[in-house]
Amino acid sequence: MKKSRKNCLDEETAKIQKRYNRIAKFYDIFELFGEKVWFYKWRKKFISPLKGKILEIGIGTGKNIDFYNREAIVTGIDFSKDMLNKAQEKLEKAQKKNITLKQMDVENLEFTDNSFDYVVTSFVFCSVPKPIKGLKEIKRVLKPTGKLIMIEHILSKNTILAFIENTLNLLVKYIMGVNINRDTKQNIIDVGFIIVEDKNLALVDIFRLFRAKK
Ligand SMILES: C[S@@+](CC[C@H](N)C(=O)[O-])C[C@H]1O[C@@H](n2cnc3c(N)ncnc32)[C@H](O)[C@@H]1O
Numbered sequence: 001m002k003k004s005r006k007n008c009l010d011e012e013t014a015k016i017q018k019r020y021n022r023i024a025k026f027y028d029i030f031e032l033f034g035e036k037v038w039f040y041k042w043r044k045k046f047i048s049p050l051k052g053k054i055l056e057i058g059i060g061t062g063k064n065i066d067f068y069n070r071e072a073i074v075t076g077i078d079f080s081k082d083m084l085n086k087a088q089e090k091l092e093k094a095q096k097k098n099i100t101l102k103q104m105d106v107e108n109l110e111f112t113d114n115s116f117d118y119v120v121t122s123f124v125f126c127s128v129p130k131p132i133k134g135l136k137e138i139k140r141v142l143k144p145t146g147k148l149i150m151i152e153h154i155l156s157k158n159t160i161l162a163f164i165e166n167t168l169n170l171l172v173k174y175i176m177g178v179n180i181n182r183d184t185k186q187n188i189i190d191v192g193f194i195i196v197e198d199k200n201l202a203l204v205d206i207f208r209l210f211r212a213k214k
Pocket of ligand 1: 016017020057058059060061062063064077078079080083104105106107121122123124127128129134178
């Protein structure tokens, strides 16, 4: 795993990074239920068909590694060293030479403009400290013909669900570094992406798939 040269993070980013380092050991256990019921099938459906040059943002413990096509050339980045160490273990087990891991902040990507055919995120933009900055960087490194594919949980349009998400947010953010009330769809639009697919996946409209182009 190549370590980033630019690892000077601001205070908020360093705080979230520290939380992920703290939970890295337990992350896969926390996620067991969601993985079994939903996430596994979404990873399989949306990630396995992709080919070309792919950048995965916030690869975490590497849960998508098994699903990448061996013909794809994949770079997985994450700002948490401990999450990446878990991903490295999965990568060695999977024996996939087409995947490279790097420690990097999505808000300061070290790639040249127009580099990737796809950028993939799964459950990441709930915790990126400055989501607009991160999305702008993604837009910069995507090729003009490239696609952004995001499996994310966002703030519901349903009043009761939104109330629950807003109420629990502080606690969840404190423990996990995750915001459960982000309007990620609006953020995608605000940076100038065009959403070509917006699909409700589970919990009414909380878990969503977005496909977007520049
Ligand atoms: C909830 S986990 C999801 C992990 C993985 N994508 C999955 O599907 O299980 C969010 C991940 O995003 C990473 N992350 C959050 N903000 C980031 C940033 N600014 N730059 C890079 N990685 C970030 C965290 O370290 C963490 O590994």
